[in-house]
Amino acid sequence: MNIKQVGERELSTGSGKKRTAKKSVNGSSDMITLRNVSKSYSTGAPALNGVSLNVKKGEFVFIVGDSGSGKSTLIKLLLRELTPTDGEISVNGYDVVRLKRRKIPKFRRNIGVVFQDFRLLKDRNVYENVAFAQRIIQVPTREIRRNVPAILSVVGLAGKYKAKPKQLSGGEQQRVALARALVNNPPILLCDEPTGNLDPKNSWEIMRLLDEINKSGTTILVVTHNREIVNAMQKRVVTVKKGIIVSDEEKGGYIDED
Amino acid sequence: MRISTLFYTLKQGVSNIFRNKWFSLASAATIAACLFLFGIFYAIIANFQHIVKTAEEGVSVTVFFDEGLEDARIKEIGDMIQKRVEVKEVKYISDEDAWESFKVDYLKGYADGFTENPLEGCANYEIYLNDVSMQSALVTWLESVDGIRQVNRSEITASTLTGVNALIGYISLGIIGILLAVSVFLISNTVTIGISVRKEEISIMKYIGATDFFVRSPFVIEGILIGLFGSALPLGIIYFVYESAVGYVQERFNILSGLLNFLPVEQIFATLLPVSLGIGVGIGFFGSFVTVRKHLRV
Numbered sequence: 001m002n003i004k005q006v007g008e009r010e011l012s013t014g015s016g017k018k019r020t021a022k023k024s025v026n027g028s029s030d031m032i033t034l035r036n037v038s039k040s041y042s043t044g045a046p047a048l049n050g051v052s053l054n055v056k057k058g059e060f061v062f063i064v065g066d067s068g069s070g071k072s073t074l075i076k077l078l079l080r081e082l083t084p085t086d087g088e089i090s091v092n093g094y095d096v097v098r099l100k101r102r103k104i105p106k107f108r109r110n111i112g113v114v115f116q117d118f119r120l121l122k123d124r125n126v127y128e129n130v131a132f133a134q135r136i137i138q139v140p141t142r143e144i145r146r147n148v149p150a151i152l153s154v155v156g157l158a159g160k161y162k163a164k165p166k167q168l169s170g171g172e173q174q175r176v177a178l179a180r181a182l183v184n185n186p187p188i189l190l191c192d193e194p195t196g197n198l199d200p201k202n203s204w205e206i207m208r209l210l211d212e213i214n215k216s217g218t219t220i221l222v223v224t225h226n227r228e229i230v231n232a233m234q235k236r237v238v239t240v241k242k243g244i245i246v247s248d249e250e251k252g253g254y255i256d257e258d
Numbered sequence: 259m260r261i262s263t264l265f266y267t268l269k270q271g272v273s274n275i276f277r278n279k280w281f282s283l284a285s286a287a288t289i290a291a292c293l294f295l296f297g298i299f300y301a302i303i304a305n306f307q308h309i310v311k312t313a314e315e316g317v318s319v320t321v322f323f324d325e326g327l328e329d330a331r332i333k334e335i336g337d338m339i340q341k342r343v344e345v346k347e348v349k350y351i352s353d354e355d356a357w358e359s360f361k362v363d364y365l366k367g368y369a370d371g372f373t374e375n376p377l378e379g380c381a382n383y384e385i386y387l388n389d390v391s392m393q394s395a396l397v398t399w400l401e402s403v404d405g406i407r408q409v410n411r412s413e414i415t416a417s418t419l420t421g422v423n424a425l426i427g428y429i430s431l432g433i434i435g436i437l438l439a440v441s442v443f444l445i446s447n448t449v450t451i452g453i454s455v456r457k458e459e460i461s462i463m464k465y466i467g468a469t470d471f472f473v474r475s476p477f478v479i480e481g482i483l484i485g486l487f488g489s490a491l492p493l494g495i496i497y498f499v500y501e502s503a504v505g506y507v508q509e510r511f512n513i514l515s516g517l518l519n520f521l522p523v524e525q526i527f528a529t530l531l532p533v534s535l536g537i538g539v540g541i542g543f544f545g546s547f548v549t550v551r552k553h554l555r556v
Contacts, residue, residue: 079465081465081556105464105467105468105469105470105472106467107467108464108465108466108467109466109467111467113465113466119458119461119462119465120462121459121462121463122459123277123459132463132466132468133466133467135263135266136463136466136467136468136469136472137467138260138262138263140260140262141262180466
């Protein structure tokens with residue numbers, strides 16, 4: 001399986017149903033829409049303040065900004081880990097703000113997510129970590145046996161499927177996390193500082209994979225601090241500062257703080 | 259749920275026990291220790307009650323009739339007594355029976371000189387009660403029955419046994435209550451700690467889109483299995499140790515052999531088995547169910 005095939009593969013639900021693309025709330029091709037979104041915590045200043053953002057299907061967007069600027073809050077809102085104090089959020093056609101708690105798992109299955117600290121199940125091997133994402137959507141075992149090695153070969157870890165996370169380097173662990181995020185072929189991939197714990201070589205390797213995945217049609221949103229990568233990749237860059245979007249450039253770079 | 263998912267969940271539940279073997283061992287050991295103490299106390303208390311109950315059953319009330327009372331009236335009185343709820347058994351002792359018994363018990367070979375039955379007119383009913391505490395109510399009623407000359411009973415024995423029985427009841431209730439409360443507290447704490455250290459694992463599953471049911475099921479299976487093992491272990495030990503302990507006590511206190519009537523192990527287990535398994539499995543189930551729920555809101 002190559003990356004193009006990953007993007008084109010139908011989501012296998014095990015029930016034989018094919019995933020049908022939903023229209024977003026505003027009827028456009030936007031995969032992610034935020035309208036005047038604010039989020040305040042019980043203590044301190046608001047983490048996000050009236051943020052509006054549209055991300056179209058197939059886009060690759062960097063979200064950049066200093067620590068505490070509200071980037072991670074944004075990811076948590078998109079994953080429905082948090083609900084906004086005000087405003088509306090639509091992700092892949094789901095009205096995230098009004099989403100009932102019991103519907104959250106189904107919603108999240110359409111979002112691949114990669115974290116800075118990998119968040120792998122430490123006591124399970126590479127194969128089981130990736131297969132877990134398929135098991136929760138009840139993919140038949142024989143399909144899991146086909147899909148997992150295929151996606152592991154895409155991220156270059158086919159030979160390490162038996163290894164436990166602690167036996168892998170940081171770059172390899174992040175590739176396992178990426179394989180897990182992609183194995184169900186989600187239309188959106190959210191990456192929260194995916195290169196934060198990696199050396200430059202591994203960081204570039206992960207970004208190259210993300211770029212290829214994006215070319216196959218997956219919408220990608222990457223929160224990062226990595227100035228060099230943002231500047232080199234010439235993708236859309238949204239800069240957040242103190243909870244407000246201060247810049248949104250189509251082919252931008254990392255804006256230096258004053 | 260697919261069959262493969264069901265098997266996966268079961269397999270994960272079992273695997274979790276081995277993945278977290280120290281936690282599993284600590285939980286099972288806590289459950290086993292608590293239920294072992296509970297089982298021991300239950301066995302001791304159940305036997306105490308049994309011994310007292312046996313002693314109670316030996317306490318009788320004796321009824322003598324008016325001189326020359328007709329056999330038909332004696333039989334009628336016997337039927338009336340038998341119908342009372344507090345009466346377990348009524349035994350008719352004729353004059354001859356009374357004399358025979360007296361000869362055997364007290365006169366041995368010296369009874370030959372008697373040509374007539376000196377216990378003529380001593381026919382009586384020996385009445386055994388279901389509950390010795392109701393003795394005085396029965397005696398009051400018997401004294402009011404026409405044709406009854408005298409009612410013999412042992413007030414001190416009856417009231418002592420009633421008192422001992424009540425005391426054992428209160429003590430056993432107290433001890434078992436305290437043991438149960440301590441067991442529930444200790445076991446749920448161990449289960450809670452064991453699951454709390456894995457809250458990151460739970461949050462990862464939730465981020466990927468696992469349902470609460472999918473995340474919780476292996477933990478619940480794990481809890482049930484640990485509870486099952488933790489309760490089966492002390493039950494096994496008690497089962498095999500009980501017989502030898504009873505044998506030892508009976509041999510050591512041979513002088514009290516008439517008094518020490520121990521319950522058979524099957525009778526102890528008729529209550530202990532379901533209660534212990536229920537506590538172990540119940541706490542394993544509810545402990546894991548409730549603790550996982552705390553971490554599911556991701």
